[in-house]
Amino acid sequence: xxxxxxxxxxxxxKSGTSVKIECRSLDFQATTMFWYRxxxxxxxxxxxxxxxxxxxxxxxxxxxDKFLINHASLTLSTLTVTSAHPEDSSFYICxxxxxxxxxxxxxxxxxxxxxxx
Amino acid sequence: xxxxxQPTEMTxxxxxxxxINCTYQTSGFNGLFWYQQHAGEAPTFLSYxxxxxxxxxxxFSSFLSRSKGYxxxxxxxxxMKDSASYLCAVxxxxxxxxxxxxxxxxxxx
Numbered sequence: 552x553x554x555x556x557x558x559x560x561x562x563x564x565k566s567g568t569s570v571k572i573e574c575r576s577l578d579f580q581a582t583t584m585f586w587y588r589x590x591x592x593x594x595x596x597x598x599x600x601x602x603x604x605x606x607x608x609x610x611x612x613x614x615x616d617k618f619l620i621n622h623a624s625l626t627l628s629t630l631t632v633t634s635a636h637p638e639d640s641s642f643y644i645c646x647x648x649x650x651x652x653x654x655x656x657x658x659x660x661x662x663x664x665x666x667x668x
Numbered sequence: 669x670x671x672x673x674q675p676t677e678m679t680x681x682x683x684x685x686x687x688i689n690c691t692y693q694t695s696g697f698n699g700l701f702w703y704q705q706h707a708g709e710a711p712t713f714l715s716y717x718x719x720x721x722x723x724x725x726x727x728f729s730s731f732l733s734r735s736k737g738y739x740x741x742x743x744x745x746x747x748m749k750d751s752a753s754y755l756c757a758v759x760x761x762x763x764x765x766x767x768x769x770x771x772x773x774x775x776x777x
């Protein structure tokens with residue numbers, strides 16, 4: 552089956568620093584990847600749609616200058632949380648759409664738990 | 669607007685059957701997905717329906733009625749490990765997933 556990896560799985564950083572999260576599709580090519588954020592006991596919130604070779608599309612209310620997304624290849628997208636603050640602490644999950652799959656479904660990475668002190 | 673509705677929480681007994689309903693109103697329809705999410709983990713794909721009817725996959729089945737904007741996920745022979753949140757998501761006309769808030773399923777011995 553399609554596998555998506557995410558690195559790191561957890562990170563603790565000081566307020567004001569930047570954190571980069573990588574999302575890789577391991578056994579398929581993904582022209583489209585998605586970045587989600589999930590706060591405790593809440594549903595997934597789509598932050599942005601990342602398209603290979605073009606600019607990401609951000610959801611309303613998500614600051615593009617704070618959450619930098621780069622999708623430079625068909626297997627890698629990165630999310631950089633710049634100048635992180637405690638309110639950015641959350642569970643960040645990426646997913647990749649397998650265009651060659653039977654259902655065009657999204658496969659999720661294991662998530663990155665970010666804690667900003 | 670686009671809307672996905674599913675119950676917030678359900679409780680069932682080990683070995684029993686439970687049905688989790690999902691109703692939707694979206695701009696366009698390119699299929700409905702069910703995902704399972706255990707606490708602290710990412711969602712995993714369970715099923716996909718694009719045509720009306722029932723799709724069976726082991727202990728799990730998913731049903732769709734496009735005319736009613738309705739789907740359900742049926743879980744049989746419940747096991748304790750089935751305790752999780754179940755997310756309903758609809759692929760709209762742009763193939764973007766619109767997510768429900770999830771149904772937390774609690775299994776009791």
